[in-house]
Amino acid sequence: MKILENLIESFEKLPGIGPKTAERLAYSVLDLDDEYVKEFAQNLIDAKTKIKRCKICGMYCDSDICDVCKDKDRISDTLIVVSSTKDAIAIEKATKKYKYFVLNGNISLLKNITPDKLNIPLLLTRIETENIKEIILATSSTLDGETTARYLSNILENKVKVTRLAYGLPMGSELEYLDTLTLEKAISGRNKI
């Protein structure tokens, strides 16, 4: 059935959805309510057409300027630099004191993402116009995240104070299950108590 195959293909294009899962999801759509499927289709269109990027920080939002950038109570001379909106939202759950800047990706040699594909010029403009004193690099501790942090710290270190999220033990972690790299970082970054 071509119609079902089309739907399977649509699901398959989503990241992390393999052919088997795509097939399972497509069949499950057939078993669901008409109303739900209509809503699903509408939600897809709405999300894609109505959600844009904040003109200041680059986060996904449903207006020109996001709520975080509008918030007057945030620290105004510090920016947390993240790779994606999702990362900023994860940090929001921990603290709502800072403002953000979304790079929209990481530098990646494997995926051929060079620095010019990231939002860096806008970041430089903001540092100047908003008189930013500190940039907190909050990219992931993956290879690409580290590469991006290294690159940014190189081009920013003469302009502004550049810091990086601390490495160490995740809270609630069992020492015996941690990888050696994390342990090494936790030892070399040890603090006086």
Add this chain to the structure above:
Amino acid sequence: MKILENLIESFEKLPGIGPKTAERLAYSVLDLDDEYVKEFAQNLIDAKTKIKRCKICGMYCDSDICDVCKDKDRISDTLIVVSSTKDAIAIEKATKKYKYFVLNGNISLLKNITPDKLNIPLLLTRIETENIKEIILATSSTLDGETTARYLSNILENKVKVTRLAYGLPMGSELEYLDTLTLEKAISGRNKI
């Protein structure tokens, strides 16, 4: 963002998609092409509105009668009874000799699915009108699948020859990793070679 939350909720209603995955998928939609998202929405609507059930066997298809039921070369006095279209398609990959009957579910005490919710009356009609000699019960070897097979074999055994798919070792399986129930079935069902 309400719009994004709506999309996350839509993804979450799909079976096997938890809140974290739904969030990941919804964000990924924002990063995909406009064209793809439009197509995805259209494919959802098309699948739901254009795919119906074959009037003879109950399989999902895009016409009134499915290709299998139209096929004159299949064995005509035997029906393979399955729980879902997907199961029938799985069997099709192994053999294209038989015709099917889709129950549209399994009897399940936990999910409160009683026999009257399955397509059983239509099966009984077919057995009579098509003069069926053998019913091959091909429900899954799960609790619900077994319950369904047991129920059907009880109501059919006086009308027709009832058989069940064989239990035993899956091909290519390592004996040491098999569960005891499968091994027990494989031993009690052993064949002369």
